[in-house]
Amino acid sequence: MGSSTSSAPVVHLDSPAEIPPEDRLHARSHPMRWVTGALVLVVLGFLVLSFARGQIDWGVVRGFLTAQKILSGFAQTILISVLAMLIGIALGTCFAVMRLSANPVVSTIAWLYVWLFRGTPVLLQLMMWFNLSLIFPTLGVPGLFQAQTINVVTPFVAALLGLGINEGAYLTEVIRGGILSVDAGQTEAASALGLSRRTALAKVVLPQAMPAIIPPIGNEAIGMLKTSSLAATISYTEILTNAQQIYYVNGKVMELLIVAAFWYLVATSVTSVGQYYLERRFHRSAVRRRSAADQIVTAALARLRRAAR
Amino acid sequence: MSAMVRIENVHKSFGGLRVLRGVSASCERSEVVCLIGRSGSGKSTLLRCVNHLEKPDAGRITVDGELIGYEDRGGRLVERRERDIERQRRDVGMVFQRFNLFPHLTAAENIALAPRRLRGLGKAEARELAVGALERVGLADKRDSYARHLSGGQQQRVAIARALAMEPKVLLFDEPTSALDPELVGEVLGVMRAVAEQGMTMLVVTHELRFAREVASQVLFMEDGVIVEAGPPGEVLARPRHERTRAFVSSVFR
Ligand SMILES: Nc1ncnc2c1ncn2[C@@H]1O[C@H](COP(=O)(O)OP(=O)(O)OP(=O)(O)O)[C@@H](O)[C@H]1O
Ligand SMILES: [Mg+2]
Numbered sequence A: 001m002g003s004s005t006s007s008a009p010v011v012h013l014d015s016p017a018e019i020p021p022e023d024r025l026h027a028r029s030h031p032m033r034w035v036t037g038a039l040v041l042v043v044l045g046f047l048v049l050s051f052a053r054g055q056i057d058w059g060v061v062r063g064f065l066t067a068q069k070i071l072s073g074f075a076q077t078i079l080i081s082v083l084a085m086l087i088g089i090a091l092g093t094c095f096a097v098m099r100l101s102a103n104p105v106v107s108t109i110a111w112l113y114v115w116l117f118r119g120t121p122v123l124l125q126l127m128m129w130f131n132l133s134l135i136f137p138t139l140g141v142p143g144l145f146q147a148q149t150i151n152v153v154t155p156f157v158a159a160l161l162g163l164g165i166n167e168g169a170y171l172t173e174v175i176r177g178g179i180l181s182v183d184a185g186q187t188e189a190a191s192a193l194g195l196s197r198r199t200a201l202a203k204v205v206l207p208q209a210m211p212a213i214i215p216p217i218g219n220e221a222i223g224m225l226k227t228s229s230l231a232a233t234i235s236y237t238e239i240l241t242n243a244q245q246i247y248y249v250n251g252k253v254m255e256l257l258i259v260a261a262f263w264y265l266v267a268t269s270v271t272s273v274g275q276y277y278l279e280r281r282f283h284r285s286a287v288r289r290r291s292a293a294d295q296i297v298t299a300a301l302a303r304l305r306r307a308a309r
Numbered sequence B: 001m002s003a004m005v006r007i008e009n010v011h012k013s014f015g016g017l018r019v020l021r022g023v024s025a026s027c028e029r030s031e032v033v034c035l036i037g038r039s040g041s042g043k044s045t046l047l048r049c050v051n052h053l054e055k056p057d058a059g060r061i062t063v064d065g066e067l068i069g070y071e072d073r074g075g076r077l078v079e080r081r082e083r084d085i086e087r088q089r090r091d092v093g094m095v096f097q098r099f100n101l102f103p104h105l106t107a108a109e110n111i112a113l114a115p116r117r118l119r120g121l122g123k124a125e126a127r128e129l130a131v132g133a134l135e136r137v138g139l140a141d142k143r144d145s146y147a148r149h150l151s152g153g154q155q156q157r158v159a160i161a162r163a164l165a166m167e168p169k170v171l172l173f174d175e176p177t178s179a180l181d182p183e184l185v186g187e188v189l190g191v192m193r194a195v196a197e198q199g200m201t202m203l204v205v206t207h208e209l210r211f212a213r214e215v216a217s218q219v220l221f222m223e224d225g226v227i228v229e230a231g232p233p234g235e236v237l238a239r240p241r242h243e244r245t246r247a248f249v250s251s252v253f254r
Helices: A031-053 A058-065 A068-099 A104-118 A122-130 A155-180 A184-193 A197-234 A239-250 A253-282 A292-308 B043-050 B082-090 B107-118 B123-136 B152-164 B182-197 B209-215 B243-253
Strands: A138-141 A145-148 B005-014 B017-027 B032-037 B058-063 B070-073 B076-079 B092-095 B170-174 B201-205 B218-223 B226-231
Touching: A058 A253, A068 A104, A068 A155, A068 A197, A068 A239, A068 A253, A104 A155, A122 A155, A122 A197, A155 A197, A184 A197, A184 B082, A184 B092, A184 B107, A184 B152, A197 A239, A197 A253, A197 B107, A239 A253, A253 A292, B005 B043, B017 B043, B017 B058, B017 B218, B017 B226, B032 B043, B032 B209, B032 B243, B043 B058, B043 B170, B043 B201, B082 B092, B092 B152, B107 B123, B107 B152, B123 B152, B152 B170, B152 B182, B182 B201, B182 B209, B209 B243, B218 B243, B226 B243
Parallel strands: B032 B201, B032 B218, B092 B170, B170 B201
Antiparallel strands: A138 A145, B005 B017, B005 B058, B070 B076, B218 B226
């Protein structure tokens, strides 16, 4: 340091308010953020305006938003997404543990599962489940029970199997990565105490893998809400199928697609909020950089909660 | 005379690297044995064989007369079932250089986990046991703290309490003070000394030669996978017979 810089006086203060203004240090100002923010607002305003002036019958949109057929389709979308996600998480956990097994047979089976179901399009898998009856007309265990495949593998079951098993392959990799992110010393400490591998996994390793697992599972859940629309191709009646059926009759194509988009956004937004709280729960110690929108939403939620009390 | 820990002619290689080349040692009930030696001489590997975290290639290790990790099947020693190994590990506590506390659990929960699962204690009982164990290491007031809010020395004391809570027959320490700031070493050694005085059988890998001299009844000097010299600390540390031991001791004492 040169002698020209006078050293700051050493003072002991009880509160920051006592710091004299000339001694205060200031945060850097960011003028460009205001400029870009204003630009974005202009573009957004333009977009909103053009949609409002476009040839969209907003009355139809409003009318069909809560139409029975749309709402029941939305319920089907939620149902299949939640169930397929649960199947995916169960399979993913199971196969992730298998892939990490010391038993080469077991880990190879898990590797094959991921290879097969991650390596082919989910649309193709859905179609294969749906058409299972072409190769296996009947299902069952000889002598125990027997059933017509067509009666067992309904569009719902085919969609559930297709989406759930495909999701499981992706989550296998996510959960395996999470488990590997936990320090090996943790498993050793658990083993040294005499805990079984299963207990060590459930009580020591998986809880610590959660911060690494939850964000991608949240992304996958949001992806699933949208991917479930592929089930329309195997005549599972979810929201997009129903919207299509309505616009085939009344010709209001864009209006009904906007209705469907609205409900997808509702579902994905709720999922994001859930993901946010889960992340916070499993990541108590981490200080995270949050976006402005995120901060506004949390502040609003907090205010709502206070008002409710 | 039945030793608490008996190590007989243990060999272990990693790939082509021969890390243990015929190690034999024994440790009586309530005895403290210190294992010293240069980095890479195989101390940790030997210790980890005692609770079967490492599988030796040859030789036998018994704890309280029971063969660890293997069983005799018609004259052949075959590795035991996983459940048997888990049961054997309950009797052999281990304290690690890097503490390895479970960071998502409080100090008391760290200690209560294994007794709850393995000794069938209820939640309240296990917590009581945990608090008792924390009292033994002078940290009862930290029962609800997470590891990240504890100093290194406190974390290691919790780790010792966690091992003690399983009431093991032997406690293994792998350089328990090497990861600590110098001013925190004393509190951990103090706890170890107290545990030794209460009659625990201890096998300690350490570079703290003063601790070895004052607490150990036997010091083993290891180099290149063999025990070069063994005896009471007054001999091995004060009047080493082997040139290599002498060089090591003087390099550590400076
Ligand atoms: N799992 C392993 N795989 C391969 N090599 C290993 C493994 N564990 C240890 N080694 C090697 O075995 C040798 C002895 O290691 P060990 O950890 O037993 O030494 P140490 O005496 O404890 O040394 P330190 O004082 O550094 O802890 C070293 O060369 C080490 O690199
Ligand atoms: Mg070591």
